[in-house]
Amino acid sequence: xxxxxxxxxxxxxxxxxxxxxxxxxxxxxxxxxxxxxxxxxxxxxxxxxxxxxxxxxxxxxxxxxxxxxxxxxxxxxxxxxxxxxxxxxxxxxxxxxxxxxxxxxxxxxxxxxxxxxxxxxxxxxxxxxxxxxxxxxxxxxxxxxxxxxxxxxxxxxxxxxxxxxxxxxxxxxxxxxxxxxxxxxxxxxxxxxxxxxxxxxxxxxxxxxxxxxxxxxxxxxxxxxxxxxxxxxxxxxxxxxxxxxxxxxxxxxxxxxxxxxxxxxxxxxxxxxxxxxxxxxxxxxxxxxxxxx
Amino acid sequence: xxxxxxxxxxxxxxxxxxxxxxxxxxxxxxxxxxxxxxxxxxxxxxxxxxxxxxxxxxxxxxxxxxxxxxxxxxxxxxxxxxxxxxxxxxxxxxxxxxxxxxxxxxxxxxxxxxxxxxxxxxxxxxxxxxxxxxxxxxxxxxxxxxxxxxxxxxxxxxxxxxxxxxxxxxxxxxxxxxxxxxxxxxxxxxxxxxxxxxxxxxxxxxxxxxxxxxxxxxxxxxxxxxxxxxxxxxxxxxxxxxxxxxxxxxxxxxxxxxxxxxxxxxxxxxxxxxxxxxxxxxxxxxxxxxxxxxxxxxxxxxxxxxxxxxxxxxxxxxxxxxxxxxxxxxxxx
Numbered sequence: 001x002x003x004x005x006x007x008x009x010x011x012x013x014x015x016x017x018x019x020x021x022x023x024x025x026x027x028x029x030x031x032x033x034x035x036x037x038x039x040x041x042x043x044x045x046x047x048x049x050x051x052x053x054x055x056x057x058x059x060x061x062x063x064x065x066x067x068x069x070x071x072x073x074x075x076x077x078x079x080x081x082x083x084x085x086x087x088x089x090x091x092x093x094x095x096x097x098x099x100x101x102x103x104x105x106x107x108x109x110x111x112x113x114x115x116x117x118x119x120x121x122x123x124x125x126x127x128x129x130x131x132x133x134x135x136x137x138x139x140x141x142x143x144x145x146x147x148x149x150x151x152x153x154x155x156x157x158x159x160x161x162x163x164x165x166x167x168x169x170x171x172x173x174x175x176x177x178x179x180x181x182x183x184x185x186x187x188x189x190x191x192x193x194x195x196x197x198x199x200x201x202x203x204x205x206x207x208x209x210x211x212x213x214x215x216x217x218x219x220x221x222x223x224x225x226x227x228x229x230x231x232x233x234x235x236x237x238x239x240x241x242x243x244x245x246x247x248x249x250x251x252x253x254x255x256x257x258x259x260x261x262x263x264x265x266x267x268x269x270x271x272x273x274x275x276x277x278x279x280x281x282x283x284x285x286x287x288x289x290x291x292x293x
Numbered sequence: 294x295x296x297x298x299x300x301x302x303x304x305x306x307x308x309x310x311x312x313x314x315x316x317x318x319x320x321x322x323x324x325x326x327x328x329x330x331x332x333x334x335x336x337x338x339x340x341x342x343x344x345x346x347x348x349x350x351x352x353x354x355x356x357x358x359x360x361x362x363x364x365x366x367x368x369x370x371x372x373x374x375x376x377x378x379x380x381x382x383x384x385x386x387x388x389x390x391x392x393x394x395x396x397x398x399x400x401x402x403x404x405x406x407x408x409x410x411x412x413x414x415x416x417x418x419x420x421x422x423x424x425x426x427x428x429x430x431x432x433x434x435x436x437x438x439x440x441x442x443x444x445x446x447x448x449x450x451x452x453x454x455x456x457x458x459x460x461x462x463x464x465x466x467x468x469x470x471x472x473x474x475x476x477x478x479x480x481x482x483x484x485x486x487x488x489x490x491x492x493x494x495x496x497x498x499x500x501x502x503x504x505x506x507x508x509x510x511x512x513x514x515x516x517x518x519x520x521x522x523x524x525x526x527x528x529x530x531x532x533x534x535x536x537x538x539x540x541x542x543x544x545x546x547x548x549x550x551x552x553x554x555x556x557x558x559x560x561x562x563x564x565x566x567x568x569x570x571x572x573x574x575x576x577x578x579x580x581x582x583x584x585x586x587x588x589x590x591x592x593x594x595x596x597x598x599x600x601x602x603x604x605x606x607x608x609x610x611x612x613x614x615x616x617x618x619x620x621x622x623x624x625x626x
Contacts, residue, residue, distance in 0.1 A: 030406070034406070036406050036409065036410075084592070084596070087596060088595070088596070091599065093599070094352070094405050094406065095352060095552075095556075096595050096599055097595075098406075098409070099548060099549065099552050099591065099595050100591075100592050100595040100596060102545050102548070102549070102591065103549070103588050103589070103590075103591030103592030103593075103595065104588065104592055105588070106545075106584060106587060106588030106591065107585055107588030107589050107592065108588075109588075110582075110584040110585045110588060111585055113584075114582065114585070225413065225417055225541065228410050228413065229410070229414060231410075232407065232410050232411075236406070236407070261425070263421065263424065263425040264421075264425065266417050266418070266421045267418050267421045267422065267425070270414040270415075270417050270418045270421075271418065273410070273411070273414045274399065274411060274414055274415065274418075277399055277402075277403060277407065277411050278398070278399065278402075
């Protein structure tokens, strides 16, 4: 029994760290822009496919794949901002960018569907079948890699936000764009930077989740709705809250699969979301933001 | 004189009724008649969403849930309890409306993106319940052989059968037109003005003595009841129900119709629903590419004509009028 609980705990942390990587990008963008980006899901998917093809191209070098996914993600983030969010910014409407990104998302998913087909790709990295055993607990090296890479990425992001001038400027913009502009910060450049960082994270999370989840053109779309739930449970725009909420959702998912029924995962997660919104809409960690509540 | 007729609502409603009457005669094959019915259902869904989104300003992404609730409740009432169609229809609409009121509990406290995600969460939960409550909904296997609405018997006239696609179109389109007329009355009444006031500025509205909560609940209830009616018609028209028809992407499709047509007007969602239903069918020849065209056109509309078809049309009309006026003065001088 204890081994099952521990095993599922580890599985939950693996899933949770993937969710955190996806959700962090969303929350960063929300922090500076107060906008929702549905195309984030497809950057995850494109990251996964980039990693798949590059890994094969470099005869099984998975790290080349991860690096390529990171770069592709960053470029796509820049594009989404330049084409969709920047032109719509002056209209100051919360609905238009959301719908435009739904349009982008439908387009990207179907372009991938035409080019790559609906049949799941078997993305085996050199680490997928490498199993480590502790007593009765099994852990693939791939899963260890997921936890390690996510921890490193999250740590670097955290340090960047806390200690560098650019990171401080970013937080300043997310707290008050007008005042930050008065302090000589160019908000447009920082918004662009946020999109690049957020989408690079999304691309990387795609590269990491490709081998452990079903890799189809809809791989990102299945994760994104949960990522939105995580962002809200953690408090929109709140990095620490998002990390905690992501891990909680990962654990809920693995324990629900083990002890209840896999079909109930989404119901449990979204019931938690609605409960959270009813009881404590500011998220796990109280935020200063008030315009939405 | 002509202008007065053209601007009168009654004239346009009569015209719409005539067009609805003529359509099944022009499109006599079952393929296009099926599309006509889908159009009518989508019009219903789009005007329903527009009421809560465009008039009350509530960012609701849960419309697929109310659509599904209406479809499943009415079907289960007919199939499991043997209820007559119109009673089951009323139940479906009522339960969908009540579900909308349930969601509006969140709308009372939340705004903007929070409401968007909350309503999306509501749609995900509803979809998963439909999928997993197998003893009731038969889950992914679906419910089959749902009967069409019973024949309408008016004394002295031959019975109107609804297993005929043309008559079923008259029923759904007639209901959609009736809903449109009622909503049109509603948005031009003080209630519509109250909702618009809440949309524009909730704090100012409250300071004028408007109880915003009460009106939001009403807007959600009406909007989701309309979607529920769409679901009832969908079930009896298609004859089978599977949860996938009410996946959250359905909410996005309805939203796209409202936006492409023109949010905050009632005629906009009608045009958007017709365009986005017919366009993919016309593009069926290019196969999978049609959804790409769909996605690209939604994106382009938002970027280049954010007011949708209605606003673009108004702008063109204004330009033509100005040109006509300019021509007029040139002739006179």
